[in-house]
Amino acid sequence: MVETPIGPSLAPREADPGSASSPLADATLARLACRHLLARGRPARALLREAGLPPSVMDQPETVGAMQQASFLELAARDLGDDLLGFHLAETVDGRVFGPFFHLLASCTDLGEALARQARYLATVNRALRCQMSGGAAPASAPVALDLALEGVDRALAGQEMTFWVTFLVQMARTLTTLNLVPVRVAFVHTPPAGTGEMAEYFRREPVFGAAADGVAFDAQVLALPLMRSDPYLNAFLTEFHEDRLAREASASPALTARIGDVLAPLLAQGEARLLTVAGEFGMSARTLGRRLAEEGVTFRVVLDRLRADLATRYVRDTTMPLSQVAWRLGYKDPSAFIVAFKRWTGKTPSALRRETRA
Secondary structure, three states, X not given: OOOOOOOOOOOOOOOOOOOOOOOEEEOHHHHHHHHHHHHOOOOHHHHHHHHOOOHHHHOOOOEEEHHHHHHHXXXXXXXXXXXXXXXXXXXXOOHHHHOHHHHHHHOOOEHHHHHHHHHHHHHHOEOOEEEEEEEOOXXXXXXXXXXXXXXXXXXXXXXXXXXXXXXXXXXXXXXXXXXXXXXXXXXXXXXXXXXXXXXXXXXXXXXXXXXXXEEEEEOHHHHHOEOOOOOHHHHHHHHXXXXXXXXXXXXXXXXXXXXXXXXXXXXXXOOOOOHHHHHHHOOOOHHHHHHHHHHOOOOHHHXXXXXXXXXXXXXXXXXXXXXXXXXXXXOOOOHHHHHHHHHHHHOOOHHHHHHHHHO
16 A cells, blocks of 8 residues: 655644544533542643643543543543542542532433433533443333443543543433432443443443443332432423534534544454445545545544544554554555555554553
């Protein structure tokens, strides 16, 4: 494969909040992590820069790239030596930090309604998050499950983020009912980190690792539990507010380059990251797609190269994934071709960058 040098720099840069390279997210989780770092005397500001986030997220509500926020959590966990950072942030979180979203849940009549609202509107907090609620119907003994997934963010780069949200589901159920509810299942896609005993103590159940999906399940009987702060008038207002947000976000048309990135990412490892394949996904010819990209000032090869450069940096810096697997995930059959490309992008070999970030 002929590489076209475009030289995306890995020097610290702040992500444009309006950038279409990643779905957007409320920066509350990054702000929680900043407070956690600062309380322990750690360099939150430097880690924000490394992840591509502006330092203003430390004390201001704003929107950031979901990928950048997930990367920041991974960097923070590594800096702290805390493989359970996402869990530690969520186990004591005050849901009010999420503003209207929390009050929407708290004003529901019962837990079943709150879980349904949570599943539908979690995307207003992080547009990369998807939550699906299932079960809870006849037979009455069938558990109710909430499964989480990411769109536009590689799950391999978001272990801390997903650990936070799975734990958050349990924490909110307990907060809203004022009961120490015990889930019937807690599941994570990633392999078990060190020290999961405290997770088992918190959940009062051994979490499952290496699962097909991240999520939790509760006994169906909890659906009828009343909420202490139920307010039907406030709930109706906040439901309309969140519906409007969903509608506005759905109608906003992201740049074609961003939508192509979402399509390309899973095609890389399959060796299908080709112009013709991607054009077919959009229902247009390769020539039309090329023309549309030219209108945005890029070519397909540039979009592909930038995506690879961004993912490669995050895989090498934020994970312990073997470099041969990184090469495969990016669509390189020959690891040496990946190393050549990585040096072009960064001026360093993957091994050198990994050693630097682990120093």
